[in-house]
Amino acid sequence: MTEPLFKIREQGKYGFINKHGEIIIEPQYIEAEDFYHGFSRVRLNDKLVQMDEMGRLLIKYFFNFVGHFEEDLARAQLVNRWGYMDKRGNLFIDIQFEHARDFSGGLAAVRFDRMYGFITKEGEWHIPPTFDNAGEFKYGRAPVEIEWKWGYINPEGEVAIPMQYDKCYPFQSGVGVVVKNNLWGLIGVKGEEILPPQFEWVDNMPNGEFFDGMAMVKKEDLWGFIDQQGALVIPPSFESVGDFVEGLALARQGGLFGYIDLSGTPVIPFQYENAGLFSQGLAQVMNNGKWGYIDELGDWLIQPIFDRAWPFREGLALIEYKNRWAYINMEGKVVWKEY
DSSP: OOOOOEEEEETTEEEEEOTTSOEEEEEEESOBOOOBTTEEEEEETTEEEEEETTSOBOOSSOOSEEOOOBTTBEEEEETTEEEEEOTTSOEEEEEEESEEEEEETTEEEEEETTEEEEEOTTSOEEEEEEESEEOOOBTTBEEEEETTEEEEEOTTSOEEEEEEESEEOOOBTTEEEEEETTEEEEEETTOOEEEEEEEEOOTTSOTTOOBTTEEEEEETTEEEEEETTOOEEEEEEESEEEEEETTEEEEEETTEEEEEOTTSOEEEEEEESEEOOOBTTBEEEEETTEEEEEOTTSOEEEEEEESEEEEEETTEEEEEETTEEEEEETTSOEEEEOO
16 A cells, blocks of 8 residues: 655645655646545646656546546546546547446446447447436446436346436445435335435535435435435434534534534534534634634644644645645644745
């Protein structure tokens, strides 16, 4: 396992350090993303290019777009067609598709001649293109659309759950999110109804995604949580919530933020102007316009002196102070700072 790398900024250019604050990749890119599955994407000549953890660029081709590596392949667009590249930067599956999705379960949904089907990693058709739309395989099911209705197929391409929904999403934790009349619910892999569609669909929110076995739900402008059996464990009673992490979830009441446990009981009072999710036992919170970090008892571990703060990852957290970036460790000591 390689050591984690952390994005830094110097004079408007981005590079990476290790957890000791040592520069591994010099700041030189006008745009860079955090590493994911061993690769970052950086901006070069107005194109996104994959970069490995040694700073080597995969530039055999300048694609219009490259995705993240999933199952060792990344989707790539050249002009208006798509294919897949491998981790050496080689074109592994020829550019030929009208659209392409990530590989999952050894298959990827691609569009050809205006219809979606599924290909193998050899680039061969496994399920012919007969669907209007399609998503990723998870738990042996993939959502597909036929004539404006969605359902699920199995890896052989057979309909496993009938086309009866307005939208379906890939399975997660053994349950699938289905939508009818802009309300969402849950079904099992055999199509059994776990939770009838009843909660409001909210764009750019993790509708039906489970963290610590709980998923946030919205009803009549208030938020609560359900479990994976579809039971309403925490009735909608909060102005906003965040996902559960390490047994605690961010919640807001009366315009202030605090934290609740898995039963919905407030365990850290609603007293912060802003706040983030727990990570590695600490959460960033704002008090009197400044950010610091508290522990799971609500005690200050790092006093609120920062202008901005992000979650801890691998023992370091990014903070901003007087328009400068810095990384601190869990004792609050600076291991790297922008000059």
